[in-house]
Amino acid sequence: MYINCHTYYSLRFGTFSEVDLLQLAQENGISTLALTDINNTSACLNFIRQAKVYNIKPVVGIDFRSGAQQHFVGIAKNNAGFKELNRFLSLHSERKLKCPETAPAFNDSFVIYPFEKVLQMNKTSFSDSEYIGVSVEELRKLRFSKLNTYTDKLVVLQPVTVRSQKDFNAHRLLRAIDNNTLLSKLCPTEECKITDKMLSAEALQDAFKDFPHILENTKQLLERCSIHFNFGAERQSQNLKLYTKSFEDDCQLLERLCQQGLKKRYKNPSEMVLQRLKTELDTIKAMDFVSFFLINHDIVSYAKSQGYFHVGRGSGANSIVAYIIGITDVDPIELDLYFERFINPFRASPPDFDIDFSWKDRDDVTAYIFKRFEHTALLATYNTFKYRAVVRELGKVFGLPKEEIDKLSKGNIPESKLDTISKLVLRYGKLIEGFPNYLSVHSAGILILDQPIHCYSATDLPPKGFPTVQFDMIIAEDVGVFKFDILGQRGLAKIKDALEIIKENRPDVPAIDITNVEAFKKDKNINRLLKSGGAIGAYYVESPAMRGLMQQLQTQDYLGLVAASSIIRPGVSGSGMKEEFIKRHRHPEQRKKAHPILLKIMPETYGVMVYQEDVLKVANQFAGLTLGEADVLRRGMSGKFRSRAEFTAVEDKFLANCKAQGHDDALTLEVWNQIKSFAGYAFAKGHSASYAVESYQSMYLKCYFPLEFMTAVLNNGGGFYSVEHYLHEAKQQGATICAPCINTSDHPNRLVGTSIYLGFGYLKNLEVYTIQRLLTERQLYGPYKSLDDFIDRVTISIEQLTLLIRINAFRFTKHSKTELLWHATFKLNADKARSNQSKLFKIQHKSFTLPKLNSNWVEDAYDEMELLGFPLCDYFKLVNTPLQGGIRAKDMKLHINKEVLIYGNLVTTRYNKTAQGKLMRLSTFVDQDGTYFDAVHFTSVVDKFPINGLGVYACYGKITDRFDFYSMTIVWSKKLGIVPDPRES
Known part of the structure; x- marks a missing residue:
């Protein structure tokens, strides 16, 4: 009986989620319910999905308003009605048009005009699909209104926006935030009514006991509504099903592209290559993913035709088909990439292809996709109210002075010292925290669908200029809408610009084939850069942590870099397996510690889980889970999963299977904890390999054209370090x-x-x-x-x-x-x-x-x-006191476990947390020779000896050795002063 219900996706208006709404309906004995958020359809698909859990019939629609002023409510009779409502809302949203006071003639939707609105408009005629909505509070007016005679047109329009006084207070605060006004000055017309609540089925019947025809009209209206989408196991892909005119033509085209690309990738393809290709093609056809590959190939082909560089990564990088037709540049045979991570018969979703382009080229590629394919939109993401931000907003709403708001937002004031208003700010801050604040654009996701976008959602037109749906990737995947990831990054722009600078600055240099990665992998000079940590500026391998890791591993080849790319991820590091991998890599005798079963499953990584597909392998081969169950495990740990019950069931089966197979409980627990600690953060091996290919291209340029490369790095916004430091690096290279x-x-x-x-x-x-x-x-x-x-x-x-x-x-x-x-x-x-x-x-x-x-x-x-923000001379030259004593960074290895002094110019610094959650600081410096060294301020000294911006520091501490990588544990540090400006003396 409720056809005007709001969730918190009625942005800065509603006060609870779509799941809370269903729970509320169940508690009140309501069996049919219409969700009608204000100018928004974000919650509709999940509302339909979750309604089945609560045994409630879902109906969806839109509450069309201008600000808080309600014009009419549209209710979809069916999926076609949902589409036409979405299209109507999108037209006004995208063109920034004011919502009209009267609805157009919808074919598959009902329109309900609020009682007061009908009186204002003096509307006297209504079509078959138009109704007059009356709330419980308006019944007393209806008795004396001429509209009382429209017995067949009156329906219940009892808005549901709040559940309690607390919700109503939160609603008023949200409205004040939205109107950027003090709560005391909030206009009542901007608020809902305190009575906009859900009554029980019995209470609603009692309220309308003198108007049974209104209840009957409402019941009949809702009975005529039906909306359906398939979710979860029942879902079917909603992506563009055919690239050509038929599935057969699609298959022939994909096979033809594979035959054309095979000789380019493999001059003399082995039986293993041919068999892998056949297996993949058969699986891709059987799982109806042919068009998915062809669409990605189309996008990449356009980019190549424009001279744009790209990197294809994600789980799709495990595919030989993707490699042969040019979507990726990672050879799955060379790397022994696990086919089942990319695709397996239990996987309903297509593989992930994250395709990176230069940040300068990405918008053009996106524009091409929108021109090339008909039913296209960007995916949305929800920007939610963060606690500190909402406390600041509420502080303004309550009229608190800025100083007090600043203190409150830090969240460290004892409650005993707070006044009544401050307590209210914090209490409602916690309530509103996590509410959707506004819709934004997903960083990469593009939807290319078989049916019009408005079958699923209304669309907005954000500053990017492309239509954007109103739901996120989680619900998209639930309903079978799978995104294409088109990303922009600066690493590719550095490569492209460096090549152009080489042409201009060194016209005598022959044309460079930057795609000749096979030659780069074998180049000793390039690999020496990795081993020595000299890859400053090179994509993904320049950070202090990555450079330190490669020195510890003595990384000097492609496979080593692929492993390092995944080991550096938080999960592997946090599980302690990073340390174990380094030990086993550097000291072969340590490999004996590996459990025989794990060593057999992962010989290349010495029995240590390093890659995402290791989760699949261990779950399948160690614990006896099916590949489908193993994939549930992997997805459940990635944070992109809804059914915790399904995940828990697989976890229980993992532990039970290990016990049945006779694995020791301690070993089972150790393996499970490793999986749990890192699976969500690890890369697929093909993903790491894709990064490594781009890193090698960057390192080739850094090795042989360092000045051109560093100029390109600077012109593309740098990377991990400051402009000043990249200029220092360029000087080190002779600039x-x-x-x-x-x-x-x-x-x-x-x-x-x-x-x-x-x-x-x-x-x-x-x-x-x-x-x-x-x-x-x-x-x-x-x-x-x-x-x-x-x-x-x-x-x-x-x-x-x-x-x-x-x-x-x-x-x-x-x-x-x-x-x-x-x-x-x-x-x-x-x-x-x-x-x-x-x-x-x-x-x-x-x-x-x-x-x-x-x-x-x-x-x-x-x-x-x-x-400029920095001097062009060396900071050491500006120091106003003589640098006495101390050693240079190159001599740290001679002073292991000794306390020494080193003078260092700060490169970068950041806070980190210890296992106990306490603060520590990690800093990188260069000494007078320009040599790097790392220093750690542990918890005991981090506050005593702060790092106060760029400059030269006297660093006194103990030299430590981690696998031949030397760093300093700070005992004390001090920033040195610089000579004064003569003009101020």
Whole structure:
């Protein structure tokens, strides 16, 4: 009997979830229920899915409103009605149109106008599908209204928004947040009524006892509604089923692509290759995944036609079909990739293909997908209210001063010291925490469906400019809607830009085949970079943790890098298996510790679980689970799973099977804990291998074209480290770093020979239009000959020109910065009324005789720190006290377990937590030679000796050795001062 129910997906309005709504209905004896969120369908599919659990018939619709003002409620008679409601809402949402007061003539939907609205509109005629909705509170008005005569058009419209006074209070707070107003000033028209609650079936019958025809009309309306989707085990893929006109044509096309690509990938394919290819093709056809492969191939083919680089990864990287037709560049035969991780007969969902493109190319690839395929949309994600943020919002709503809000949001004030308002803020903060706040776009997911998108959801049009559904990936997979992952990353852009810079800076270099990864894998110079931790700038292998791990493993080949890519993940590290793997890798005698069964299952990793598919192998071969059950285990640990009951059942069977097979309880528990601790964080082996391919491409460029590569790294936003540190690395590779120059620099950095000219984009407060004007003028009419020439040709303010002079961009004039600043001030101030029009005649500038004005390199360093954020000279040069004593980082191995002093320039620092949850700090420094060393501030010293930003630190501590990787445990540290700016003395 309820046809106007809201959940918290009525954003900043509703107060509970769709599951809470069903539970509420069950408690009140309601057997049929309509979910009608405000201008939103996010909860509809899960509401339909969960209704079966509560033995409730689900009906769905939309509450169409302008702000809080209700116009009408649309109820879908069937799936076609749901589609037309979604289409109508999407039209207004995407075009930012105001919702009309009257509904269009829907074919498969009912429309219910609120009683008060009908009176306001003076509406007197109603179509067969239109009704007048009356709430319990409005019944007393109905008795004396002319609408009382519309006996066949009256239905129950009792809104359900809150359950209690607490919910109502939370609702009012949400409305105040939405309206950005104080709670005391919230207009009552922006709120629901305290009576917008669900009554029991008996109470509802009693309320309408004088109007039995209204109950009967409502009952008949709901009986005429039916909505159905298949979920879980019953679901069928809703993705585009056919790439061509028929399944047979799809199969022939995929086979043809495999035959064309086979000789490119394998010059003389072995029987193993041919058999693997046949097995995969047969499975792909049997499981109806042919179109999925063809669509991914289409996307990649378009990218290649545009000269875009890509990386195909995810579980699909375990596929030889994907490798042969060019979706991925990982050879599953070379790596012995586990076929069943990619696909198995028990898996209902298609394999994951995460396809990375350059961040510069991704939008164009996305636009192509939307043009190429008809029923396409982006996947949504929900941005929820985070506790600190909601406390801040509630603090504003209650009118608390900023200082008090700041204290409350930190959450460390004892309750005894809180006043009444502060307690309310914290109490309702905890209630609202986790509510959906607004819809956003999934980082990668694109849907390509067989039927129109509006069969499943309404769509919005966020700033990205592509229609976006209103549900997330979890419910999407539940209903058989599987996403295509199209991602953007900077690593590929670095590779592409580096190749272009090489062409420009070294035109004599022959064309580089960056896809020749097989040669890169065998190159000793490239592998030496891995082993020594010298891969700064290279994708995925440059972080301190990764560089340290590769030095510990002495990684010097492709397979070693593939393993390292997964071992570094939190799960493997946290389970203690990272340590065990390093021991067994470095010391073969340690491999005897492996259990024989586990060693047999995972010989390549010495019986240690490293990859995601190891979970499948161990569950299947060690515990005797079917591959389907093993996949439930893997998915259950990945966080992308709904049925905890199903997962628990598989967990119980794992333990029972191990006992039945005679495994020792201690061993069973150890294996289970390993699986539990890391499965959700580990990579599939093919996924790690895909990363490793890109890493090798980056390392080839770093090894043989270091300056071009580092310039490309800088021009693409760097990576793990700061701009300053990448410039340090470029210096280590032989580059000269030059401040921006009016005649040489561009907006990005520019490499000329071995000199990197910093881009104008680094200059803080230099306006984009100023950069555009000076570059356009230079490109059209040639280099600037003097400061006077620049002033004649470029319209610029004295403030903007001052920035350029202070960074020494006019150094080609051979005049000092101080002298140039005086000239600029005289000349620009003498011509205050400057025109944007070009001057017809060259003006004659007055010349001024200035006294000799001295400046020095320290002043330059301070100007650089102010304008760029860092000095171009070495920080060690700026230290104001002599560096006495100490050792260099290269000698740490000579002082193991001894306490020594090292002076280090900070590269990066971050907090971490110990196993006990206490704070510690991990920092990376470079010494005076430019050599890296790592230091750890453990809990006992982390607060006593803080790290206060970039600069040189005296680090005193004990040298430790972890598998020939040396680091320092800090006893004390101190930041050293720098020489003062002479202009301030």
